[in-house]
Amino acid sequence: MPASEFLLIDRYFSQLGVKRADVLLGIGDDCALLQVPEGQTLAVSIDTLVEGVHFFPDVDPESLGHKALAVNLSDLAAMGADPAWVTLALTLPQIDETWLEAFCCGFSTLAKRHRVQLVGGDTTRGPLTISVQVHGFVDPAMALRRDSARPGDLIYVTGTLGDAGLALLGKTEGLSLGEPQATLQQRLDWPEPRVGVSQTLRDLASAAIDISDGLLADLGHICQRSGVGAMLNLPEIPLSDPVKKHIQQTQKWSLPLSAGDDYELCLIVPAENQAELEERVPGLDVRISLVGQIESSSGIRCLDDTGAPIDIQSGGYDHFRDR
């Protein structure tokens, strides 16, 4: 008997992630039936990864499974929501069981880490395309919307910025990055959604976004939706050694400011919460850096270490822009 869609879905997907009590009916019916806790709002986000656009054809399928879920969990973190359920629409050119097993392993390991259950799937034949939709819960009063930044609020970012961009640059331009190559590649292929940071700090923040299109573009979204501007202290932007070196060599800030794929969080925090936030920093699994402040006048100003403005041109990643 040839491998059929139904058997395939059954074998790989029906046990993916954890089993949750709020899933009344999972994969295998016309719909999944799901119970949102009382007083909580459903947070929903969807992201698609396409071969040749978001990843290279030779990507490790295990890291691809991880990343497809990670970029979505990152959206939940940016909203201050607790992850719960996920659906997966997988379009495959053919059935390659080795590939599928590795993909599901990467997906499932991350799902288990965040107590997420796969509740719906659709497998179709076609060019490799992965659409993942996550569902989480958030107290609506605590949701980290993009439209709630106010002048005077502080701008924090998690981790270091530009690492994934440098790895991508290394790959596309054949740049030799030496020994850090593996670490940078890890940052590109295995992004870590900042769910823990979000859960620890969400009651102190007023707004947030995850940095998928570059800090300037993503902070720009917050500014636009909130009707504000921002000032960034470039020397405070957290950088890994390879990115620092690249900036020194090229005199360009485009990697930490405009490269996507880091999936770090940009958190906007009212100044009166700064002390409380700093008290909680030791409990975080990743560094968090104060990089600037929200201002009332529109636009994003970048300052150097003397406080002088630096002109930054490049925006973030845009699928349909001529490149």
Add this chain to the structure above:
Amino acid sequence: MPASEFLLIDRYFSQLGVKRADVLLGIGDDCALLQVPEGQTLAVSIDTLVEGVHFFPDVDPESLGHKALAVNLSDLAAMGADPAWVTLALTLPQIDETWLEAFCCGFSTLAKRHRVQLVGGDTTRGPLTISVQVHGFVDPAMALRRDSARPGDLIYVTGTLGDAGLALLGKTEGLSLGEPQATLQQRLDWPEPRVGVSQTLRDLASAAIDISDGLLADLGHICQRSGVGAMLNLPEIPLSDPVKKHIQQTQKWSLPLSAGDDYELCLIVPAENQAELEERVPGLDVRISLVGQIESSSGIRCLDDTGAPIDIQSGGYDHFRDR
């Protein structure tokens, strides 16, 4: 300025469908924030359409927008759920605004008809692929699961079966279908999700499925999950004149039994609800036919007009089966 992803999403998608009060935050943030009514369970389903697999490259984009949503609303109907929200992951080879406008028109017209709001979208570049996820509400005690059919229950189907299959056959085999071609093509391109039938009859039914892979395959899913079998009276299967003619010519029942894409409902109804159901039939916008009965022994038996068994070989549509 080149058409950018952000502007594109804004222009076409932010006002798609209706505006609902239970959408606290729609498109334009990291997540949508959605409020499920108290006492109701969230029903979720996802379906992907791929060019060259689910539709022809020359398909009318307006009908494609309609169908992408319709096949998902059909899943909600099959669960007895009221439609509420939808997300759309659209992968496009390029930006063609005429195409997009027509696609969104087909999608939005159907969304408005069923009071559905688009709450999330992701537009990426790549081979044309459309993933739609619908969200609806259902009282968990009223949900039409596949695992609740019992021996003695009656099997009903809506509309007529095999029309979409005949249209497809006409197209792929260059069959001349004469005057009914347009009507059959309409059935293939503009399927009507049976939301109204589901809402009117769901309290009388014990189980349901929508017929997307053919009656035998889909009824087979119900039988398998419920641990039962079924008997089908072939002369009772509702047929349009062209399909009736095709069966007479070919002596094959494969169109109404095994062709997909009709998106009619198969409803399983306890015998004691038959009288009440028949009282409600005049209020339905589509015919409903009693075609068989659930049995305790496994397998699906097909009987002819003398009550003699007919051997039916073909199963339903399967994306990865050798064809």
